[in-house]
Amino acid sequence: MRRFLFLITGCLLATGAGASGVIEFADRGLNLSEGDSGFLTVMRTGDDTDSVSAVLSVGLAGTARLGTDYEVDLSTGVVNIAAGERFARVPVDALTRSGANGTRFATFSLATPSSGVLGPATTVVLQIEDPDSADIQLRFSATEVLRVEEGSSVAITFERAGSGSGLATADLFSFPLTAILGVDYEDPSVTLEFPEIRDPDEATLTTLSDDALEGPELLTLFLENASPDAAEFEGLGVDVVIDDAEPGQPGEFTITVDGNDEVREDVGSVAFFVDRNRGSTGDASVAWVTIDGEDSGDAVGGEDYVAGSAVLQYADGETRARFEVEIIDDDVRTEDRRRFRVYVGDPQPSAAAVAPDGRFAEITILEDDDKGGGSDNDCKGFCDCFIATAAWGSPLHPRVSSLRHFRDNVLLTRPEGRAFVALYYRFSPPLAAWIGERPAARTVVRSMLWPVVAVVEHPALALVFLGLGLGAMNRYARRPRRRWPGGWE
Numbered sequence: 001m002r003r004f005l006f007l008i009t010g011c012l013l014a015t016g017a018g019a020s021g022v023i024e025f026a027d028r029g030l031n032l033s034e035g036d037s038g039f040l041t042v043m044r045t046g047d048d049t050d051s052v053s054a055v056l057s058v059g060l061a062g063t064a065r066l067g068t069d070y071e072v073d074l075s076t077g078v079v080n081i082a083a084g085e086r087f088a089r090v091p092v093d094a095l096t097r098s099g100a101n102g103t104r105f106a107t108f109s110l111a112t113p114s115s116g117v118l119g120p121a122t123t124v125v126l127q128i129e130d131p132d133s134a135d136i137q138l139r140f141s142a143t144e145v146l147r148v149e150e151g152s153s154v155a156i157t158f159e160r161a162g163s164g165s166g167l168a169t170a171d172l173f174s175f176p177l178t179a180i181l182g183v184d185y186e187d188p189s190v191t192l193e194f195p196e197i198r199d200p201d202e203a204t205l206t207t208l209s210d211d212a213l214e215g216p217e218l219l220t221l222f223l224e225n226a227s228p229d230a231a232e233f234e235g236l237g238v239d240v241v242i243d244d245a246e247p248g249q250p251g252e253f254t255i256t257v258d259g260n261d262e263v264r265e266d267v268g269s270v271a272f273f274v275d276r277n278r279g280s281t282g283d284a285s286v287a288w289v290t291i292d293g294e295d296s297g298d299a300v301g302g303e304d305y306v307a308g309s310a311v312l313q314y315a316d317g318e319t320r321a322r323f324e325v326e327i328i329d330d331d332v333r334t335e336d337r338r339r340f341r342v343y344v345g346d347p348q349p350s351a352a353a354v355a356p357d358g359r360f361a362e363i364t365i366l367e368d369d370d371k372g373g374g375s376d377n378d379c380k381g382f383c384d385c386f387i388a389t390a391a392w393g394s395p396l397h398p399r400v401s402s403l404r405h406f407r408d409n410v411l412l413t414r415p416e417g418r419a420f421v422a423l424y425y426r427f428s429p430p431l432a433a434w435i436g437e438r439p440a441a442r443t444v445v446r447s448m449l450w451p452v453v454a455v456v457e458h459p460a461l462a463l464v465f466l467g468l469g470l471g472a473m474n475r476y477a478r479r480p481r482r483r484w485p486g487g488w489e
């Protein structure tokens with residue numbers, strides 16, 4: 001009988017929603033410059049036993065257009081975090097547009113998880129900045145998060161720069177994140193004048209008071225519809241936190257490193273504080289999770305540090321928790337300055353929050369070995385597609401994974417291919433560095449590599465069109481395709 005009960009309990013645990021944890025965006029924003037690539041990172045705290053997926057959709061509000069201003073590499077519209085994994089990344093490319101186009105933004109949201117529950121960070125704002133400066137530049141004066149207590153107002157001020165003359169105007173636009181337009185704040189929409197001589201108009205954000213214990217809530221402000229054509233919104237939008245006026249706040253969490261954020265790999269472990277600010281009433285909790293760095297040669301959980309996640313519990317009045325993450329020491333020289341981050345999420349109870357500027361702490365691991373070792377480790381950060389990585393901005397980009405696959409499965413199987421790869425590794429790093437700093441060059445290289453990528457990703461199609469009868473290509477065409485996120489190598 002006891003065995004029978006044990007089986008039932010086991011089944012319940014395995015099928016319960018709790019086995020998929022809590023998923024939400026790691027960051028509230030992704031800021032890219034035209035021609036750059038980045039990622040939307042979705043993280044999971046709590047139980048990671050099962051795989052979990054959620055629908056990722058592009059918001060209707062926004063001045064950046066899919067296909068014109070940016071591309072998202074997510075053909076299915078679903079983000080999936082595999083069983084045992086803590087995060088998934090969705091690549092985003094900010095496209096280059098000629099001329100000065102100003103800062104554009106788009107929003108993405110997570111919804112309808114297959115199992116588990118969503119955390120509070122279900123919306124992320126993509127901002128694309130333009131390296132080309134407009135003749136008339138319109139921007140917010142504030143560069144940091146603004147805070148205002150509910151029921152009061154805050155003045156929003158602006159600046160104008162550039163050589164263009166005449167009156168310029170732009171519309172103020174608000175995008176609610178956890179705040180609700182019309183419930184937590186009044187619509188601040190207004191057409192602002194930016195005269196040539198005197199100061200630009202000011203706007204007012206008026207927040208609404210209620211008796212509900214909601215905790216701090218977040219919105220973002222942008223400028224859009226800049227006029228005349230010579231005027232553009234530049235710089236970044238401004239985040240505003242509306243602080244709740246009710247007594248008995250559970251607080252707002254912020255993670256920081258306890259000690260130096262740059263450590264040798266033989267340091268043993270690194271410690272983090274998670275502080276509970278602006279209130280400490282009642283029991284509360286927040287979860288932390290480690291996330292690998294985004295770039296080639298960055299720290300990887302299980303290789304460079306011990307990946308983990310846990311929930312920190314706070315008793316009434318308690319304001320600080322501390323935990324440690326173990327750093328892995330080896331005897332092999334690999335990439336120096338390997339980075340990873342620890343994020344906090346899923347604050348509880350619902351009126352608790354994570355501070356928009358306190359969501360993560362970053363650690364840089366310094367290499368302490370002077371000799372190269374095993375072949376696998378030599379490859380880390382070296383055997384990469386340097387130029388392709390520079391062109392697409394990340395070694396994780398699916399296009400780079402395709403080219404890496406082509407290198408490993410086609411080129412390296414033939415003597416002339418191996419000679420080419422050896423030559424490539426000798427000459428490409430300085431070229432890659434040069435390309436990486438020039439958005440225009442990156443665009444050119446991407447378009448030059450596109451035919452190669454097309455052949456690699458659609459070998460059958462390429463055979464039809466190009467009539468390529470190479471034996472190597474045939475061999476590749478018969479192999480099963482591997483797609484990101486299996487791209488770590």
Ligand SMILES: [Ca+2]
Pocket residue numbers: 034096097098099100101130131132
């Ligand atoms: Ca441009």
Ligand SMILES: [Ca+2]
Pocket residue numbers: 150209210211212213214244245246
């Ligand atoms: Ca309130």
Ligand SMILES: [Ca+2]
Pocket residue numbers: 265266329330331332368369
């Ligand atoms: Ca070592």
Ligand SMILES: [Ca+2]
Pocket residue numbers: 265329330331332333334367368369
């Ligand atoms: Ca080492």
